[in-house]
Amino acid sequence: MTEFTPFLSFAGGTMIGLAAVALMAVHGRIAGINGILSGFLTTQLNQDWAWRAAFLTGMVVSPLVLLGVTGQLPQISIPSSPALLAVGGFLTGVGTTFGSGCTSGHGVCGMSRLSARSIVATLTFMATAGATVFLTRHVFGG
């Protein structure tokens, strides 16, 4: 069980939205994390690489900044085994690359622009994620 946190989740969501709007206003870029990560994985360390590296660094240090501000680290609980994390991560990398986006790129940035591709992509990955959790928890797992 995890606690239902509508207010914190909504507040966090608005922060994600603000960051996406700010990145567009200042850099003209979509805040799709997989896309930013993908562009970061290159050997050409130019200006385009630099803002991606800076954005990702900001994300990575965010728990430490939260610790400094609130005095506590976020609660993380990982139910999946290392094998499932590895397989799931690999499929995530392959899928988001072929599908041109992830939860942030399609789900937030694309859907808010009413992009048909993003709406279809989001409905698709939400459906297969739901089906996967149903199968692993209620059909194959226990």
Place this chain on the structure above:
Amino acid sequence: MRILSAFAFGLLFGCGILISGMGNPAKVLNFFDIAGTWDPSLAFVMGGALLVTAIGYRLVFRLDQPLLASSFSLPTRQDLDVRLIGGSAVFGIGWGLSGFCPGGLIPVLGLGLTGPILTAAAIAAGILTARGLISMNVGKMAAKA
């Protein structure tokens, strides 16, 4: 200035992820587990993010250009193809197995736990593999043409 602002926006994004619960795989998987220990919190994350982005983007696109760039980089494709739908379907399976989407994972890397680091390495391997497959395919099509 560019670097500093990108860092600040990444920090804000990461704090949003952690506060919202998107970085906690147990919460993410429970969101999808409607038939079991359902936790609808993540719908509120999506709602908050979409509300701000839908309004904010409209205001931003009134600008002639971004503050520190020459133009907005926006996807222009409108067509629905097999690659988009198939890729998204595969991503959803991966997300359902691990509980980590890319945006949820990156901030958690800062905690230095082995599970998230393993997941990140696997995502990077997946990105590079898919990129290789796509460029091979493009090469083949170019050879045919």
